[in-house]
Amino acid sequence: MNRPLAKSEANKSEANKPEASEPQHARLAIRIRDLNRRFGELIAVDGVSVEIAHGEFFVIVGPSGCGKTTLLRILAGLDSMTSGTIEIETPNSQRPVNSMIFQGDSIFPWMTVWDNAAYGLKMRRVPAATIKDVVGHYLARTGLTRFAQYYPHQLSGGMRQRVSIARAFANDPEILLMDEPFSALDAQNRLLLQEELLRIWEEHKKTVVFITHSVDEAVFLGDRIMIMTAQPGKVKSLVPVPLARPRNILELQKTPQYGELIAGIWSSLREEVRRARAQEEGMTS
Ligand SMILES: Nc1ncnc2c1ncn2[C@@H]1O[C@H](COP(=O)(O)OP(=O)(O)OP(=O)(O)O)[C@@H](O)[C@H]1O
Numbered sequence: 001m002n003r004p005l006a007k008s009e010a011n012k013s014e015a016n017k018p019e020a021s022e023p024q025h026a027r028l029a030i031r032i033r034d035l036n037r038r039f040g041e042l043i044a045v046d047g048v049s050v051e052i053a054h055g056e057f058f059v060i061v062g063p064s065g066c067g068k069t070t071l072l073r074i075l076a077g078l079d080s081m082t083s084g085t086i087e088i089e090t091p092n093s094q095r096p097v098n099s100m101i102f103q104g105d106s107i108f109p110w111m112t113v114w115d116n117a118a119y120g121l122k123m124r125r126v127p128a129a130t131i132k133d134v135v136g137h138y139l140a141r142t143g144l145t146r147f148a149q150y151y152p153h154q155l156s157g158g159m160r161q162r163v164s165i166a167r168a169f170a171n172d173p174e175i176l177l178m179d180e181p182f183s184a185l186d187a188q189n190r191l192l193l194q195e196e197l198l199r200i201w202e203e204h205k206k207t208v209v210f211i212t213h214s215v216d217e218a219v220f221l222g223d224r225i226m227i228m229t230a231q232p233g234k235v236k237s238l239v240p241v242p243l244a245r246p247r248n249i250l251e252l253q254k255t256p257q258y259g260e261l262i263a264g265i266w267s268s269l270r271e272e273v274r275r276a277r278a279q280e281e282g283m284t285s
């Protein structure tokens with residue numbers, strides 16, 4: 001289903017440019033064309049077409065039930081599409097194409113924090129010394145070093161979510177797919193992990209596709225935000241976030257540009273949330 005994007009195809013327009021002078025976002029990582037997903041009568045994803053650049057932090061917002069998770073699962077190869085095409089560029093065949101952080105708990109309850117974080121690397125038979133370094137690094141970055149030998153039931157919900165994040169990063173995929181990874185966290189841990197995610201992302205510049213219900217989070221993290229319509233989920237608009245990086249949320253909150261972006265996105269989203277609510281009420285009455 002996911003066909004690797006041939007290099008020549010990906011770089012057609014860049015063909016004459018030397019590698020070193022390519023802008024950060026020149027190469028394409030993901031190209032989705034006219035993607036549709038139906039579940040029986042229900043149209044979950046309706047004609048979504050979008051191109052995501054290599055190293056881009058791409059955020060998806062939209063009302064509950066508009067098809068965000070479905071779209072991400074299709075990108076991850078966990079669900080099939082009804083029609084359309086997805087092309088994913090995979091320049092480094094040594095690495096997994098993607099790692100997904102799911103909505104809610106997704107770590108193995110029978111494994112320790114360490115083994116959970118090391119899982120992808122072990123499956124790929126990465127040498128033990130490398131696993132030790134990489135897992136140690138990401139457990140430290142997510143504040144879990146002290147809990148390496150704990151089992152998930154001994155952790156809080158936020159800590160379990162941090163294990164998922166450590167595992168996804170340790171796996172070193174080309175593309176990180178994140179489905180509301182911070183929604184279960186308290187406000188303080190959410191902010192810490194958002195900052196941490198940005199720091200790690202700025203170091204490695206992986207392509208990230210990130211779903212959230214929080215407009216603030218979308219603007220703080222994203223390069224571009226895709227707003228989806230209420231069901232059937234279409235692309236309503238694609239909003240660039242022209243805020244300088246590295247970003248500091250407290251500084252950003254003082255700037256009028258940040259406030260304007262939030263207000264614009266929220267007013268567009270509010271309409272869709274209202275429509276989604278009306279649809280739900282129509283179904284239940
Ligand atoms: N396996 C499935 N079988 C039938 N319907 C499904 C299936 N998966 C999703 N759906 C339906 O597709 C629609 C989109 O679901 P999806 O989980 O993608 O929404 P979402 O945008 O992620 O919502 P939320 O913000 O609440 O997580 C919903 O109406 C859902 O009921």
Ligand SMILES: [Mg+2]
Nearest residue numbers: 068069070103
């Ligand atoms: Mg979802």
